[in-house]
Amino acid sequence: MFDYIARRILYAIPILIGVNLITFALFFVVNTPDDMARMQLGIKHVTPEAIEKWKSDKGYDKPLFFNQQKENLGNKLTETIFFEKSVAMFLFEFGRADDGRDIAEEMKSRMLPSLAIAVPVFFLGLISYVSFALLMVFFRATYIDFWGMVLCVALMSISGLFYIISGQFLLGKLWRLVPISGYGDGLDVSKFLVLPVIIGILSSAGANIRWYRTIFLEEMNKDYVRTARAKGLAEYLVLFKHVLKNAMIPIMTGAIAVVPLLFMGSLLIESFFGVPGLGSYTIDAINSQDFAIVRSMVFLGSMLYIIGLILTDISYTLVDPRIRLI
Amino acid sequence: MSISCLFLLTSCELNVWNNPYSEKDAQKNALYSVFSERPKHLDPVQSYSSSEIQFTAQIYEPPLQYHYLKRPFTLIPATAKELPAIQYLDKNGNLISGESVDEIAYSVYQITIVPGILYQPHPAFAKDESDQWLYHQLSEQEIAKASKPADFPRTGTRELVAEDYVYQIKRLAHPRLHSPIFELMADYIIGLREYATLLKQVDSQTMHNHHLDLRKYSLDGLEVVDDYTYRIKIKGKYPQFAYWLAMPFFAPIPWEADLFYSQPGLIQKNLTLDWFPVGTGPYMLTENNPNLRMVLEKNPNFHEERYPVDGMPGDEEKGLLVDANKKLPLIDKVIFTREKENIPRWNKFLQGYYDAAGIGSDSFDQAVQLTGQGEAMVTQEMAEQGIRLETTVAVSTYYMGFNMLNPIVGDGGSRAKEREAARKLRQAISIAVDYEEFISIFANGRGLVAHGPIAPGIIGYRDGKEGVNPIVYDWIDGQAKRKPIEAAKKLLEEAGYPNGINQETGSPLVLYYDVTARSADDKSKLDWMRKQFQKLNIQLVVRSTDYNRFQDKIRKGNAQIFEWGWNADYPDAENFLFLLYGPQRKVGNSGENAANYDNGEYNQFFERMKNMDDSPERQRLIDRMVEILRYDAPWLWGYHPKDFGLYHAWYQNVKPNRISNNTLKYFKIDGDTRQNKQREWNTPVVGPVLIFFVLLVVGGIPAIVAFRRREKSTAILGYIDMKRVNNNV
Structure with missing residues (x-):
């Protein structure tokens, strides 16, 4: 290996x-x-x-x-x-931006705000997408599955910007439950994360739930599922214990590859919520034609993507002992 | 869930959940402001844009400033005891009168500062008990611990001296700094250009990034007379120099700060003078995170300065003199939050979390209504919230320029007849393009039609009948009325294009309009512009490009018609009229004259006017120059934008303007009112969330029932389900 x-x-x-x-x-x-x-x-x-x-x-x-x-x-x-x-x-010497600031220092300080949003969106999102997809598979061919699919298609059809603006309007302005935008220090940061995290999860929900549902449905026809049922296992055990385990390779392919990219942040969410992360850093650099930053961010992005692909390969060996990396 | 719990824990104590500020920021006497563009430089020698000067102008103090309330803008002393004493010398160094303009070879500005002014507390001034500098030679461990100046445990201060002003002026020529005014000042300050050459040589012989102690190298045009007096010697007579002395470029820099921040380890950690200013002004920068927020706090060492006791008629009625003679600054802390998008900025203003807001076009109708007389006022909804509107005409101009090197619209034709035809064509277009309509449609009425290049509020500007452009307007019943389109058609015919057809070739007249790459929103503006030209049957072809290519076209003179704008640096007609001065041409001279207009008579008048002090004679000269410009019409004069600002009731002493930037010290906040209103406007509405959860539970019951039924069902049912799925899939 x-x-x-x-x-x-x-x-x-x-x-x-x-x-x-x-x-x-x-x-x-x-x-x-x-x-x-x-x-x-x-x-x-x-x-x-x-x-x-x-x-x-x-x-x-x-x-x-x-x-x-x-x-x-x-x-x-x-x-x-x-x-x-x-x-x-x-x-890893990125040099100085055109305004004289050290790019590596800037990246260090901006990485945490990006992760503060990206990590919960990734993990909570993954858990909820997989759970909802399994539920839909459980209720396959029922009204829950049908309306769930309709909802997923509707969620997919809405632009990300709409989620942000309507989220800010409803939760921030109309119901006044969370700050409309901003970022804070220490524990204070939690109140700023609620809305972007909800929006981050919701905006990708439709596509991801449908994708995982398709994977699980394919697994449902396999022999081992029939065997598990024949053993008399409850359906939820069949799904969460057997189907989920065997569907891990396609899930890993999609999920592990993007883990390193979480550092890069989200361009749109960071911009609208005033989060000082790497996403907004990149956008600012493009707008101000700061080549030093753009070049560094593209380099970092490609490097993290390559790391993500290597990690994906390694993860295959963990979820499927038949796979050997040679 | 865990995030929600944390959020509730951090928010409950405030009775509101959406407060974007932490408890430590919830000061009563704080101003909550906003910035959208991150500042690039906070070193006064480099910073120039409005996004930077809003900070530097509060921290650094040049010798002069503008009177906060008086209009036209009036210079008054800031750290200076009085306005500079100016001596004029002939080429032999003899004292002469300021009126003998032609004989003046040099002007000497002598400035005396007020003794006893102290710098803000800063580690650069810290000394130990044996009077040795504590932080001028930092160890690696000390550098490793520091991420901001406040991380150094000890601070110090010292008195402001004349040498600090001289030091800063020398920094204009620093080889590692890029001062936007160096080239301009090198033409005036004696020896500045040679000084730059000297410093470049010295710098190339020393270690990279080594501290360059400018005290060791003298500059011919600068003289420190004593601790509190210095002189600046400039070439010829340049009355506008006094205005530059009110800008942060001429603020003092203590050598200790320059040395402190030149330590290589600190530069590596972004601890530089460019990011952590050291000044004598009313505020000091205590938090510098240009990605998120910048915090200014009252400088405890700020010298004695009082709120003005006199203003303009009407100022007293507006409550602008309530705090007359009170010690400045009136606000303890100013929190600037970065907000890049309009929607959150606007909504947070309505929630009372920002004290003031500009008005975007998408929120204009919600915020402002126009009365029958065209006067702008806040809507009922805003008035009920106690929000008020302040408007001011910006000292700026947006115009449409003709490239005067072009043979069709400019003076590029080889024969006088062609040039005359081009002039008439420009005049015709000036009448046809209806800027009143443009302002009404695209600027929501926020603008004033321009009759010449000089913006209102500037010395040299004419209002009323005297200020009307007779080429485009008639003065009827006490009002300027745009000439009818027939007048434009007549001029077009005289230019040789009857009904937009070239009478020599018979082909339609096609003109090219160069603009920067436009968003979909701007399409309507371009369509409107085409329609204006269509009134004369002229086909306007829009050539859209990106900003870099557009600038390139202007520099090379490849554009035909273009749009441009100018914000005044200082309130003098010279700062607008030089935009059409021949030697300032873009093509060949890289100046600011984008239209490449070059009229000998105008140039002569300009050269006389710029050296004159304000007087009726100077005004006559300005009037004549504007008259020449109107006749030649190298620009469509466009419009002067009006700034509309909304302010909450608790935000007081606001008299907006774009010339004087050090205005934070005059503002006042009624913190109690703000706190009450924030609570009143931001009570959380939990009902919809509860309803959502109830619906979720209710909706889940059939699912749970179905789940239980399925779990208890026989295998054959599961088999039938599978068949149905397979059929569906």
Whole structure:
């Protein structure tokens, strides 16, 4: 298994370089270093000299990929914006944002608020989606199953933004049960989490419950279910003990892969609820054309996704002893 | 469930559940404000945008400030004893009169500050018992423990001296800082450009990020006369320089703070002067989390300053002089919460958790109604909540510009006849585009039609009949009436485009309108604009692009018609009229003249006007310049936006404006009223939640019954169920 993991980690390096290269190319197609300088220096009184000074200070005064002015090939490739800005990231040195703040420090401080919402949404969501899906399977072909499906389709059809706005309107404004938005310290944070967590769970409920229901229904036709019933097991035991266990591989595939990505936060929820997480950090960086942050977040996102996929593979061996990672 | 329990535990004591503030923030004498855009810089040498100055202006004190109540805006001393004494010198250094403008080679501003002003408490000033600096050479352990200045156990202070002002002006040229006004000031302050070159050389020879002690390097144009007096020597006569002295760019920076924050370990932890300001102002930044909230608290060392005792007619009736002569600041703490979206911001204002709010277009009808005379007032619903409306015309202008290098709409034609035709075309379009309608439809009436580039409230602005643009308006029955469309059609015909057809080629006139990438919401604005041109049978082609490409087009002169805007830096006509000064052209000169307008006569007048003190003669010159502009019509003058702000009844002493930013110290809060209203407006409504749970239980009963029946059923029933499922699936 360790050979397999080591191989996967080595495979990740060219993937990360590729992702970095594509991000870099796409970003600089839209924004030249001059554009970035203008964005940072503001609209008024921006002279060409000020732009040159900014570029020189931030290291954007070099060629993008190939430095013609250098003599040997090594320097031609290394003394470029791409090389200088990319290599350090593999050592987790993300550098400074255009406003001068250290990106790694900023990420550290923003990770917790993102997790404060993403972790409960993930775990409570997973438990409730699986439970509801099993219930619907239990009541399959009854009015509960039928109306449950109708409800799921309705939930899927509504935009995420609608959940946020109507949630804020009902629970925050009309019934005044929770703060409309905000974030706090210590225990105080709990009152700010209720609404985003409910909305986070609800907005994905329709699709997830239907997906898990389909998985469970497929399992219901298997021989071992018939055997369990023949043994005289109660139906709820058949479902929660046997069917759930055997349906773990597709559940794991969907769930474990996204666990590391929980650090990245939610763009929309964080923005609307004023949560200072990594999601809103990314959005702010895109709006202010801060390439240093965008590049770091894309790198972090791809790295976490790769970790998620490796963890998924490992988790298969835990839920199904027949699987070997070689 | 556990989250709900925690939430109830933390909320119950307040009797309201939706209070977004913790108990420690629930101070009576605190102002709850909001910011949407995170500040990028809080170093006064770098910060320029309104999102930054709302903080820096409360912390840093330049020598001058604007009178809070007087209009037009009037400069008064802040830390200075009096307004600067200005001496004028000829090229040989002899003293001459300020009226001999042509002979003036230099102006010397002498500023004397009030003795005894102290800085806010800060670790940069802390000394031990043997008078040694405590935190100027921090160990790794000390740095590891610190995440904000308050983490250092000891603080100190010291008296403000003239050297601190000089130090800050030198920082404009700092090689590692990017001051937006460096290039502008380098044209005026003697030796500033050379100083930047010197510092760059010195910096390149020292270690990266090493502290650059500017006290060691003198600057020709700056002189410290004594502890409380300093002089600034500038080129020629530049009366507007006094306005710059009221901006945080010219606020003092103590060398101790610069040295303290230059320690590499602190920079690594985002502990920099750019994020943790050190000033003498009424407030100090005690919490700096630009992602969530910024907190300003009263500076315990703030010097003696009193609320103004005089204002404008009507100020007393509005209650703006109730606190006359009271010691400032009136509020102890200001909590700025970051709120990026309009909907939560607006709702929290209505719940009483923000003390003031702007009005978005989606909430305008809920908040404001217009009387028969067009006067804006709050709706019944708002009035019942005690909310009041304050309006002010912003010292800004939004205009539509013609690229004067273009041969169709500008002066780009080779023959005088072509240029004359282009002028008439511009005049025709000026009449056709109905900005009264635009303001009514798209700005909810929040704007004033512009008759020239100068915004109201600015020295040089003309109101009433004298201020009317005769090219576009007629003065009828004491009111400006837009000329009929026939007048525009006539001008168009004279320009060689009868009914929008080029009489030489017979082809329809097509013009190009460059705008930045638009959302779906802006489509109606563009459609409206097309219709305005359609009145003259001109086809308007919209060329939408992203902001970077748009700027690029303007810089290269590739746009034909575009829209732009300007917020004044200071309340003087020069700050608007320079936008059309030839040498300020975008193309070739990288200036601020986006239309690339270049009229010799206008340029000459501008050069005279900008060096003159306010006088009737200067006003005459401004009038003549505006007259030239109206005739040439390089812009469609557009409109000056009106700021509408809503304020709760407990928020007092508010006189909004966009020029003076250090206004927090004048505001007052009636904390008792706010607390009562918050309780009254935010009683939780638990009924619907209880009903929901009851329905859930009731709805669950048949399910439980079905569950029990199924569990007790025989195997054959289960088999039949399976068959049904298989058929359905």
